[in-house]
Amino acid sequence: MTDASAIYAAIQQFIGFDADDAARLRELAPLFAEHGSTLTDRFYAKLAADPEQSALIAGRVESLRQTHMRWLSELFAGDYGERYFDDRWRIGLAHVRVGVRPWWVEAVTSFLRSEGLALIEAHVADPERRAASARSLLKILDLDLMIINLAYADDRVDRLCRFTGMSRKLIERCIAQGR
Ligand code: HEM
Structure with a gap:
């Protein structure tokens, strides 16, 4: 693993995700706890409407709903350290394992950005707090997506290593050669 x-x-650090963001996300927890179930239902309804995604979730939507609700509550739990990273990495690998193509995770993240921002716009009255909350939400969704994408990329290198018998270092050097 890289x-x-x-x-x-x-x-x-680069995007300036700090303790204020963590505090603002914690403040948003009750809002997303209240509306999370509807958000999650819409998320799975959208996946079910696409034939490829529908086949992947068939027969286990209820258990996936539960894991998605847990994912959502952790998004607003206010703890974004090493344990958070490890958990999100593991979630990324779960998607790799079942064959979710990575651009679908991007698509779903885009849906979550729009829906999440709409919830904030509708329920956070103070304009300054609303704008700051929206920024924190976008940052954490982008960080989650980044971790999942890193897990996908890491898995690809792993597969190449296993398939070719080459070391990770050599594979990384081959990739760098193409630049
Ligand atoms: C940002 C987007 C997404 C989030 C946050 C998310 C969240 C999750 C979480 C938390 C789990 C449980 C993983 C575990 O604890 O092992 C999971 C599993 C799963 N997700 Fe997603 N998901 C996303 C996108 C998708 C998409 C686009 C699909 C396409 C069908 C999908 C299908 C699945 C499936 C099939 C599993 C079960 C994996 C297994 O059997 O181990 N997810 N997802």
Whole structure:
């Protein structure tokens, strides 16, 4: 595995994701706890409407709904350190394992950005707090997506190593050669 957790820490710093963001996300927890179930239902209804995604979730929508609700509550739990990273990485690999193509995770994240911002716009009255909450939500969704994408990329290198018998270092050097 690349040192993805170091990349996560560096990107958190780069985008200025800090204790204020964590506090604002914690403040949003009750709002998303109240509306999370509807959001999750819409999320799975959208996946079910696409034939490829529908086949992947067939027969287990209820258990996936539960895991998605847990994912949503952790998004607003206010703790975004190493344990958060490890958990999100594991979730990324679960999607790799079942064959969810990565651009669908991007698509769903886009849906979550729009829906999440709409909830904030509708329920956070103070304009300054509303704008700051929206920024924090976008940052954490982007960080989650980044971790999942890193897990996908890491898995690809792993597969190449296994298929070719080449070391990770050599594969990484081959990839770098193409630049
Ligand atoms: C940002 C987007 C997404 C989030 C946050 C999300 C969240 C989750 C979470 C938390 C789990 C449980 C993983 C575990 O604890 O092992 C999971 C599993 C799963 N998700 Fe997603 N998901 C997303 C996108 C998608 C998409 C686009 C699909 C397409 C069908 C999908 C299908 C699945 C399936 C099939 C599993 C079960 C994996 C297994 O059997 O191990 N997810 N998802």
